Amino acid sequence: GAGVSQSPSNKVTEKGKDVELRCDPISGHTALYWYRQSLGQGLEFLIYFQGNSAPDKSGLPSDRFSAERTGGSVSTLTIQRTQQEDSAVYLCASSPGAAYNEQFFGPGTRLTVL
Amino acid sequence: GQNIDQPTEMTATEGAIVQINCTYQTSGFNGLFWYQQHAGEAPTFLSYNVLDGLEEKGRFSSFLSRSKGYSYLLLKELQMKDSASYLCAAHGSSNTGKLIFGQGTTLQVKP
Numbered sequence: 615g616a617g618v619s620q621s622p623s624n625k626v627t628e629k630g631k632d633v634e635l636r637c638d639p640i641s642g643h644t645a646l647y648w649y650r651q652s653l654g655q656g657l658e659f660l661i662y663f664q665g666n667s668a669p670d671k672s673g674l675p676s677d678r679f680s681a682e683r684t685g686g687s688v689s690t691l692t693i694q695r696t697q698q699e700d701s702a703v704y705l706c707a708s709s710p711g712a713a714y715n716e717q718f719f720g721p722g723t724r725l726t727v728l
Numbered sequence: 729g730q731n732i733d734q735p736t737e738m739t740a741t742e743g744a745i746v747q748i749n750c751t752y753q754t755s756g757f758n759g760l761f762w763y764q765q766h767a768g769e770a771p772t773f774l775s776y777n778v779l780d781g782l783e784e785k786g787r788f789s790s791f792l793s794r795s796k797g798y799s800y801l802l803l804k805e806l807q808m809k810d811s812a813s814y815l816c817a818a819h820g821s822s823n824t825g826k827l828i829f830g831q832g833t834t835l836q837v838k839p
Contacts, residue, residue: 645825656815656829670824705770709825719770
């Protein structure tokens with residue numbers, strides 16, 4: 615079956631521009647996660663959605679970052695007024711529900727801010 | 729605070745056994761994950777430990793000691809394709825699915 619998909623796969627933008635990254639989770643998965651991975655580093659948690667509960671936004675690095683999940687499925691991560699330090703691979707993952715479940719990762723979006 | 733520590737790099741020989749250690753300090757603890765990530769690819773799930781002890785799955789095994797805040801991933805009969813980064817991640821609070829990841833251990837398997 616289809617896995618987690620993300621678009622675009624690569625995004626190059628100029629400093630100060632806004633960007634939107636999209637994630638399509640596996641159908642039926644109620645939990646959705648966003649992570650950021652800088653070169654040679656581990657994954658940095660950004661935000662977690664679970665069903666209709668309020669999202670855990672504790673990992674968002676600044677108020678320039680926001681995310682929403684519409685209809686319990688597709689999610690969009692928005693970065694406003696991008697900075698060079700925002701350059702990273704942004705990974706989305708989904709899981710069937712409970713936090714102890716395996717997370718299935720998408721291929722990521724590589725964001726480069728010039 | 730919350731912290732996950734694992735070695736940055738390891739090297740091992742094809743056919744050998746390697747143990748990758750991970751220590752963690754989290755506010756609350758509900759389980760420990762190991763993920764494998766090949767260069768340029770997304771992480772894939774290897775194991776999940778919530779109780780103390782060893783979980784074996786083919787060539788890979790994972791161990792957890794909750795009292796010591798310690799886990800390890802054991803890879804047996806190493807193959808060249810095992811060259812990858814291995815990510816340790818702790819699930820802290822039961823109120824959220826948030827995982828705290830270590831920086832990853834890059835394993836190089838040599839012939």
